[in-house]
Amino acid sequence: MNIKKPLRIGLVVGETSGAILAQGMLKEILQRYPDAVVEGIGSQQLIDMGMNSLFDMNELSVMGLVEVLKHLPRLMHIRKTVIRHFINSPPDVFIGVDAPDFNLTVEKKLKAVGIPTVHYVSPTVWAWREKRIHKIAKATNLVLGVFPFENEIYAKYNIPFKFVGHTMADSIPIEIDKIAAKDALQLRADNLYLALLPGSRKREIDALLNVFIDTYQLLKQKHPNMRIIIPAVNLEREEQIKEMLKDNYPELTDYIISRRPAREVMMASDLVLLASGTAALEAMLCKSPMVVAYKMSGLTYMMMKRLYKPAYFALPNILANKSLVPEFLQEQVNPDNLAHHLEQVMSEEREDLLLDYTAIHNSLAKSADVESSKAILSLIGESQNHDD
Structure with missing residues (x-):
């Protein structure tokens, strides 16, 4: 049978x-x-x-x-x-x-x-x-x-x-409605929002969150209407972020920790500072202006320096085979450097960047x-x- x-x-x-x-x-x-x-x-x-x-x-x-x-x-x-x-x-x-x-x-x-x-x-x-x-x-x-x-x-x-x-290229629209994205997260139209994505792993958050917050505090001196929004991939990471902010920045109140998907946060934000990885690809698909950073252990970095072949490490730059977005590693990842380049990204014309982002998006969809x-x-x- x-x-x-x-x-x-x-x-x-x-x-x-x-x-x-x-x-x-x-x-x-x-x-x-x-x-x-x-x-x-x-x-x-x-x-x-x-x-x-x-x-x-x-x-x-x-x-x-x-x-x-x-x-x-x-x-x-x-x-x-x-x-x-x-x-x-x-x-x-x-x-x-x-x-x-x-x-x-x-x-x-x-x-x-x-x-x-x-x-x-x-x-x-x-x-x-x-x-x-x-x-x-x-x-x-x-x-x-x-x-x-x-x-x-x-x-x-x-x-x-x-x-x-890439499934993300299929699920994210080519054109982003930023006003609708801000409304969906109930963000104020008169504020400037910086999304911080220090990573989805505990070690990444430990390595990058404090640097990212210090960067924000430098930017806020020039942009008092700037607020930060931090997506947390799960409850464990949310608790880790809350704990770090409470311990290291007890005076900080103007932030949002969101359990909404990272892409919704990036679509709604005016600017993104993030850890290198798939999040950089997602930020590009969301048409977000960004600065990409990464820190690894000293020994891992020494080994990668000898073994790694491409000229870039951020996915948008690898896919474009040129420097589309600023990327920083190790000791380059400091608040002064990141704040300076985020300022530059904010002031630049975005038309050419958007054309490059869109071309890559179409190639992956x-x-x-x-x-x-x-x-x-x-x-x-x-x-x-x-x-x-």
């Missing part, structure tokens, strides 16, 4: 930005296979979609070559458990979203026992450690990329790759959720019946 089995999907997501990609892709798959069983590691939003998460996703959100070391025993335990789980109970496909140091090892072990594997978001082999491409070849049946220039390196090594665009889901289902044979 033929019994139709539900589609089984293994999915491991390492952080918030990857979870956004996974949600859109999974939503498309679930429209076709509403009874699909999804398990692995994911965000609360993915759990709300029916995913069974074996561990808390935040345990994987560790960045930096040195920072990972102290978390290594726990990360290795989680990875070993995930590999054993999927070998014992094989899914129809395993999808690792970003988190390459974690996911590529899982994918390699699963591919070796015949489980089709997909890696969504190419590791930055174009930026550093190009030799990782050989590990990617052994670990994956397909790589889904979010940037168009990545195709070249995968073609060079003859590795199955598909550029699907390729229906990523649809294209990624189609590529995954095609890999495993979307017409298969999963018969017993």
Whole structure:
């Protein structure tokens, strides 16, 4: 007797930005296979979609070559458990979203026992450690990329790759209605709003929030109507931000901590100061004037200086292959420097910047959720019946 089995999907997501990609892709798959069983590691939003998460996703959100070391025993335990789980109970496909140091090892072990594997978001082999491409070849049946220039390196090594665009470029409108965005957050029309995004991880906030607040206080001397708005990715980060402000800036009252999505905050703000990463791409898609900063441990920075190839680190600059937005690292990240460049950004004509932002936006808006889901289902044979 033929019994139709539900589609089984293994999915491991390492952080918030990857979870956004996974949600859109999974939503498309679930429209076709509403009874699909999804398990692995994911965000609360993915759990709300029916995913069974074996561990808390935040345990994987560790960045930096040195920072990972102290978390290594726990990360290795989680990875070993995930590999054993999927070998014992094989899914129809395993999808690792970003988190390459974690996911590529899982994918390699699963591919070796015949489980089709997909890696969504190419590791930055174009930026550093190009030799990782050989590990990617052994670990994956397909790589889904979010940037168009990545195709070249995968073609060079003859590795199955598909550029699907970026789901954020599909979901954010090309033209931003700033007045409506301010109204949605109930912001006053006569104030100047600076959005501060020091990062979604505890370490990033520890490293950058105080510098960002000091920068704001310098700007406020010239712009008394300036206010800050800080989006917090979850309750834990919100509590951390509140605690730091209370301890270090007890006199500060003119700020808003928002649990609304970061993009809503950036759309409504006049200016953005943020930690480098996916947030810079999102700010660009929101057509926000910005300054990008990042601080890492001294040892990580020394290693990255030797290994990192591109001329820029902020995603808008990498995608444009020119300096679109000011970017600062390490000791350059100080209040005087950041305030000076934010002043410059405020005073500049924005027409050319907007044209560049829009061109990049259009190049990334390729229906990523649809294209990624189609590529995954095609890999495993979307017409298969999963018969017993």
